[in-house]
Amino acid sequence: MTTRSTPIEYRRLRAPPEDRTALVDPPFEEVAAVVEENVRLRAGRDYDFQGVSLAELCGQARPELLREARQRAATYRDVDSSGADQPGLIFLAGHQPELFHPGVWLKNFALGTLARRHGAVAVNLLIDSDTVRDTALRVPGGSLSEPQVEAIPFDLPEPKIPYELRRIVDRRMFADFGRRLAAQIAPLIPDPLIEAYWPLARQRMQQTDNLGACLAQGRHQLEGQWGLQTLEIPQSQICESEPFCRFVAHLLARLPQLWKTYNEVVREYRRVHRTRSITHPVPDLGVDRQWLEAPLWVFSADDPYRRRLFARPCGDQILLSDRNRLEIGLPLRPEGDAARAAERLGELQRQGVKIRSRALITTLYARLVLGDLFLHGIGGAKYDRVTDLLMERFFGLRPPRFMVLSATLHLPIERPPVRSEQSREIRQQLRRLTYHPERYIDAANGDRAENRSYPTELIAEKARWVKTPQTSQNARSRCRAIRRINQALQPWVGGRRGQLLQLQAQASRALRAEELLACREYAFCLYPEKTLRGFLRGLLPKIA
DSSP: OOOOOOOOOOOOOOOOOSTTEEEEESOGGGHHHHHHHHHHHHHHOOOBSSSSBHHHHHHHHHHHHHHHHHHHHTTTSOOOOTTTTOOOEEEEEEEOSSOOOHHHHHHHHHHHHHHHHHTEEEEEEEOTTSBOOOSEEEEEEEOSSSEEEEEEESSOOOOOOBGGGOBOSOHHHHHHHHHHHHHHHTTTOSSBTHHHHHHHHHHHHTTOOBHHHHHHHHHHHHHHHTTOOOEEEEHHHHHTSHHHHHHHHHHHHTHHHHHHHHHHHHHHHHHHHTOOOTTSSSOOOOEETTEEEEEEEEEESSSOSOEEEEEEEETTEEEEEOSSSOEEEEEOOSSSOOHHHHHHHHHHHHTTEEEEEOHHHHHHHIIIIIOSEEEEOHHHHHHHHHHHHHIIIIIOOOOOOOEEEEEEOOOOOOOOOOOTHHHHHHHHHHHHHHHOGGGGOOTTTTOSOTTOOOOHHHHHHHHHHHHSOOOTTTHHHHHHHHHHHHHHTGGGGHHHHHHHHHHHHHHHHHHHHHHHHTOSOSOGGGSBHHHHHHHHHHHOTTTO
């Protein structure tokens, strides 16, 4: 192992601001060179996982990944099984099994088309150890001039537990979700994709009551109908595999060094990016007396709430604990063979004790062991610079390069252009009416009450005060006099002020409507199929 590495460099990654634009880094035409470099790195790596080399670990994990992913996908859609025994190149991406926006969905299509072009197998990881954040979808409706966003639920809210254990609570609500969503968005989008997608999700509900599986498998079926050849596998299934247990046993055996390195690189990231948040990009690993926190979760079907996993050495064992009721011994020493500990971790998984990797370790394992190219969104790309440093400083290995993709697609709703500068211009005009009303009084058009004479004397009095040099003796009286005159002149500009206030209200409504309708975070199933297909074809012309 080594602690030598390059320092973190600040990298600004932002979502594309304009409609139908994308962030693709590196460009598609450079992917071949990136993959070639990553393969060369993998062939030259030498690392010992306490009895198993990195090459041997990859040789076990990669065929098992493809075999398990094919078997799982074959239960609900057609799967291309060509080359099943020859893994070759593997391209990976990953996301929670939720209803994400089209910019995230782009990763799936780029994954499949890039894999097809470069002769690789595409595998999407379903990060089902993450908790279900929401069971309702924000859906716009109402009129074009005054749209309203409503949260349409697809299930009843429940305490936050991981997707892998989250069951559908209200099956009737889930089944009826597509109809309610379509009705809400109908005034704006008459043909949303939900009408084709949701019957597939409902069909999956007949085979499984797992919420994330229904959402993901229905979407995966739809992708297959569109010609996309990818595999999908839950992270939970990978975490229960023998190679992953071996990987985790090694991390636990070297936890003091991992704990130190992990916290160092996370804090370095915060310094470079000048962030004060103690949870960004991830929280530090904690310590509880002799117990060090590992970058792992632990939970069970009987107690489904994620808890932090702690460990400490005890003779020839390493004890694992959630610092509550759970305490388990692993036959493991820092320098000994980790085979028995890996076997014990596998036994625990089969007994229902679920040990799951957190974000940095999930992508570290995927990039180091499972794949030849990983496709990230913006969020993952930011925190994976920390993963790069973990590979360099803990494993002493040069990290493989990854790809970053994201895009912005607005709902295809024709609406009049809105200038954000208009509200600012109106505010400036209202301010001038307050402080310089004499400039806007039109004697010829009589912008005054019917029996009111033109305020010649007031205007002249203000002019005298303005011309009077300000001194310490007259500053207060001069200011009060000018304010009094400005206030007295307001009736002569009341008509103009009323017009501006009306324009200001109209501009505010237009800006609010634009903000709601141009949001990039709406779920992919709210868009028409034609819009989505055209969008994806336009962004992937060189690999289609």
